Amino acid sequence: MVGPVQKIVTVSSNHVETFKREYVDILQDSLRLSEENKRLLKQLQDKELLLNRSREALATNASLRRLLEFKNTLDQQQSVPATIVGKDPSAMYRSVIIDQGANKGITKGDPVINSDGVVGQVFAVTPNYAKVLLAIAPSSAIDVLLQKSRVRGILKGNGTLTYRLEYILKTAEVEEQDYVVTAGYGGVFPTGLQVGVVSKIIKKSRGMFHEIEVTPSVDYQKLENLLILEQPKSSEIEKMEQQ
């Protein structure tokens, strides 16, 4: 009597066991795998975020290192590192706001540079912030030299990503790819700071001067960290002139 019942129970329990192994366990596994998948995805996202942050830190580090190396090449001239915190929203002017001001010794007229060359000049100062007029601004004018021929001219901005080099006589020898550097007259900018490269010479039959377009050495699209050079005091300039 009991034997067939036992057999039925044993067979059916075997079937149930098989069903459990083939379906329920797989379902459980898939649920576990889904959880595992979610966890791994989250982990991957975290790692990607971390990687992105370290990449950003590396880029900032490289930029600051370049600026520091450049700062070390400036002999004795005091400089203050600064970061751009705001930009002029108007389409007509070209200026930026930096996070250092009069409290760090910055004064109106101080030259602003970065590792690539001349960026502009400070034109308004508050205790903690200052406004910098970029060299590409139409109201900016810098005394420069053509490095090869030593011909002097005035570099003006025109609001775009190029400069205009003015007052270079037609008799002067100018070639494309000539380097343009600061002249250093007046003691504002140190002599020989890189400004740009002559990219176009427009020859016209009229007029006394060349029309020259200069490509900036500074990438204005990627301006970030700057150095503000302290202007030598007038007494120091007089002393230098006497020497």
Next chain:
Amino acid sequence: MVVVFFILAGILLVVLQTTVFMPSPVSSFSPDLHYVFVAYLALRLDLVRSLLILFPLVCVLDVLSGTVLGTYALSCFSGYFLLQQISSKLPVNELLYQIPLISLIYLAVSWALYLFLEFFAPGQQAAWAWWKMVIHMVLVAGATYPLFFLFDLLQKYSHRNFLPRNKLRLRSDNRRRRTT
């Protein structure tokens, strides 16, 4: 309350405009959010409150940017009065119809300002470029609808009574006393 909220909103917009929406100092694709704000004041708020909001805003703009002081004051106030005058004469007050007007007045004011500055301070500003100004105009038009929606929300929020009058009102002890 509306004045305080809108002054703060205006300053926040200026901060956003000079930082997040201005990736580089020569960017041509940065929207003039402050102008949309001026347009909202001209079209949705009364004169006194608008002027109270506008004055600190133009001061902040002039401090944060520009080499010729007063440029932003001139641009914002002329844009404000022009928009107000023209919109008061228009039969429709729907925002979708006002968007082209806002962007056209933006272009007209910018052009007039450029000519004015070119006359009084020649060579101080970048040369006028129509393609750039058209891009700016389109950006202003694009930013108008969402910003007006946000400003409407802000206005609704700022009209809420933070200190309800009925809770502050002094009550007499005898509440059953009849008033004759």
